[in-house]
Amino acid sequence: MKKIGVVGTGKTVGIADDHLNGIQANKKEWILEAIYDLNIENAQEFVERNELNQNIICSTLDDLFSKVDAIAICTNNSSHREIAEYAINRSIPVICEKPLSDTYKEAEMLALKANESNIPNYMGMQYRYHGYAQVIKEILNSKKLGEITFYRHNLGGSRLGNSNIELEWRMKKETSGLGSIADFGIHQLDLIDFFLNDIAGDISEITAQTGTYIKNRTSPAWADDGKVTNDDVGILYGKLENGALFNLCNSRIFPSDGHCLEIIGLKAAIYMDNNHNIFIREKDKDGNWNNYREQKREEDKHSFLGGARGKQYKEFYDIINNDVSYELNFKYGAEKLGLIEKAVKNFNHCI
Ligand SMILES: NC(=O)c1ccc[n+]([C@@H]2O[C@H](COP(=O)([O-])OP(=O)(O)OC[C@H]3O[C@@H](n4cnc5c(N)ncnc54)[C@H](O)[C@@H]3O)[C@@H](O)[C@H]2O)c1
DSSP states (O other): OEEEEEEOOOSSSOTHHHHHHHHHHOTTTEEEEEEEOSSHHHHHHHHHHTTOOGGGBOSSHHHHHTTOSEEEEOSOGGGHHHHHHHHHHTTOOEEEOSSSSSSHHHHHHHHHHHHHHTOOEEEOOOGGGSHHHHHHHHHHHTTTTOSEEEEEEEEEOSGGGOTTSOOOGGGSHHHHSSOHHHHTHHHHHHHHHHHHHHHHOSEEEEEEEEEOSOOBOOOOTTSSOOBOOSOSEEEEEEEETTSOEEEEEEESSSOGGGOEEEEEESSEEEEEOTTOOEEEEEBOTTSOBOSOOEEEOOOGGGOOTTHHHHHHHHHHHHHHHHOOOOSOBHHHHHHHHHHHHHHHHTTTSOO
8 A cells, every 4th residue: 555645635626635535445555644735724624524634734745755655736737846846856656637837848847857757657637537438438449430520529617607706826827827728628638639549640730719708806815916817718629630620618617508528420420418428329321310319328337446536546556556558647748738838829820
């Protein structure tokens, strides 16, 4: 069993709770040994709401590092690089939340360092391990769709649609980098890669549009003002190597009714609605789209112990112990952020 330390225990979304679920689902592999948060109240609240032992709270990052075999970084984006480098310099394996950093430049430097060090470096990009993603991948593997022509994915979070929520670190370029387009776009780029890379190739062209629609919020004590300085809606679109078009819409302020995923091939099409109901529509013997669409349901084989995060912690353990190869490394995380930055900087131009 390995001891893990969580850095950043959560205040707004609190993704650290999700990591805790992943850790606790792998009882034979992991034990949560230590936590550290810049704000000790957040660490105390984490302990209380999850009914953990107060003794795991560390007063410094060094204290945490002295107690663990690996760390999970669940802090805001601009602090990832420093904490991850700290871990790599001490030969401590690290799982880091996405995006890897607030800028591609920083992420790329960190990924290079991690790669050279050979210390396990793993991205907390869990979407491909959701049951629905496994169902879709299985359909794609069956080659039923034929040549892929189109991919559309709408994703986001509705929590921040409430403009009464005060300014958060994720709404400032300085503490987050890009907004919605990186926050959700990273998961969207990961999923399109997972689903289509082997059958439709890499992204060959990409461009973007962004907008900020809730421009001012109540200013918290840590900020100079309540001005939102990054996007709350984004669109990434372009082409895959085989010529298929893609369109990834994301937002942190819209209701979730429009969340959906669509993959169209010349022979069949997949559609997933906002409740993760998945349908496949094929063509009839005359070549017309069938009136009937079949629903594909998740089965036991599509889910993992502890869900998507449980699977991530199992994989992270196996990487450390069994030296298995893995795709979700820092290099992969940095590349996805690089694509988004490039698309935003060069919007209306192709790469
Ligand atoms: N994979 C996903 O689905 C997913 C979902 C939400 C958030 N995230 C990512 O998780 C990370 C955290 O997001 P969140 O919404 O949980 O944030 P949050 O605001 O809820 O929590 C961040 C915590 O980190 C602490 N912190 C900040 N800087 C620190 C530092 N240098 N050292 C120690 N503690 C520090 C804060 O005090 C806070 O408690 C972000 O990178 C975010 O993009 C990922």
